[in-house]
Amino acid sequence: MPSIDIAVGTAIEERSHHPSMVSLFLYNAVIWNPHRIHFDETYTTQVEKHPGIVIDGPLQGDWLAQVVTEWLGDDGTLVEMEYSNRRACYLGETLRAGGTVSEVNRETGTISLELYIKNERDEVLAPGRAIVKLS
Amino acid sequence: MNNLLTPEIKDWVGRSDTPVRLEVSRRDIQKYAIATEQQVEKYRRGDEAPPMFLFNAHSPLVDLDQLRPDGLTVDALLPELPLKRVMAGGVKNTYHRPIRPGDQLVLTRTLTDIYEKQGRSGPLIFVTYVMRVETEAGELVMKETRKRIFR
Numbered sequence: 001m002p003s004i005d006i007a008v009g010t011a012i013e014e015r016s017h018h019p020s021m022v023s024l025f026l027y028n029a030v031i032w033n034p035h036r037i038h039f040d041e042t043y044t045t046q047v048e049k050h051p052g053i054v055i056d057g058p059l060q061g062d063w064l065a066q067v068v069t070e071w072l073g074d075d076g077t078l079v080e081m082e083y084s085n086r087r088a089c090y091l092g093e094t095l096r097a098g099g100t101v102s103e104v105n106r107e108t109g110t111i112s113l114e115l116y117i118k119n120e121r122d123e124v125l126a127p128g129r130a131i132v133k134l135s
Numbered sequence: 136m137n138n139l140l141t142p143e144i145k146d147w148v149g150r151s152d153t154p155v156r157l158e159v160s161r162r163d164i165q166k167y168a169i170a171t172e173q174q175v176e177k178y179r180r181g182d183e184a185p186p187m188f189l190f191n192a193h194s195p196l197v198d199l200d201q202l203r204p205d206g207l208t209v210d211a212l213l214p215e216l217p218l219k220r221v222m223a224g225g226v227k228n229t230y231h232r233p234i235r236p237g238d239q240l241v242l243t244r245t246l247t248d249i250y251e252k253q254g255r256s257g258p259l260i261f262v263t264y265v266m267r268v269e270t271e272a273g274e275l276v277m278k279e280t281r282k283r284i285f286r
Contacts, residue, residue, distance in 0.1 A: 056223065061190070062186075063171075071236035
């Protein structure tokens with residue numbers, strides 16, 4: 001529950017994601033992304049030399065936004081978010097999104113969060129950061 | 136290093152492409168919300184767009200025979216690069232007001248940087264785009280800074 005009294009270091013609730021071929025297909029259709037590494041396994045492994053169908057970087061960014069907006073509820077708004085795709089992940093993997101409170105600013109009524117997408121080996125695939133403003 | 140980027144390539148920094156105009160529909164928000172498994176009700180109902188809803192929304196709509204062999208759309212705001220394979224690099228968004236059904240938006244994209252780095256398995260070229268999203272009246276809705284990586 002976000003409040004201006006929240007302690008720096010507080011973890012927000014994690015959420016895990018296990019994309020399927022169908023969910024990835026729908027995501028790429030809805031953002032109009034025809035890149036074959038997200039649906040054509042033969043092309044992906046033989047031409048672009050990935051070990052499997054690639055889970056979109058911006059989908060991981062969306063998961064970071066979701067973990068923040070679910071935590072935030074109706075108590076405020078997301079004003080800024082950034083993330084960096086550092087490592088790839090592939091269809092079949094389970095990823096999780098989470099974060100911790102890194103700064104509380106009582107003057108501006110804002111809370112900063114450090115965010116992450118991690119894989120099952122606990123490696124950070126996409127570190128991120130968000131600022132929310134309490135209402 | 137620093138030998139992949141010719142002056143002709145660097146000359147693209149600062150260029151913009153033709154603004155893209157779009158109307159936000161409730162149904163498009165709902166489709167996005169389902170595909171990304173949103174749990175927040177205002178997104179599921181399509182009352183408001185989730186924060187990453189406009190990712191790739193500027194993409195030109197071209198016929199199928201205009202797609203590259205990798206499936207991607209030819210980007211008119213990209214010089215010919217010596218590296219061809221594309222990866223997502225990351226995003227920074229600032230949000231100024233919610234996006235709702237019926238919003239008429241103008242998306243203006245500028246190529247703001249091109250640089251190279253040595254990656255784990257070879258050279259990489261990073262291309263940075265800034266996309267301003269405004270209403271038809273010129274009110275700033277959001278700003279997206281997006282990096283694409285070529286390997």
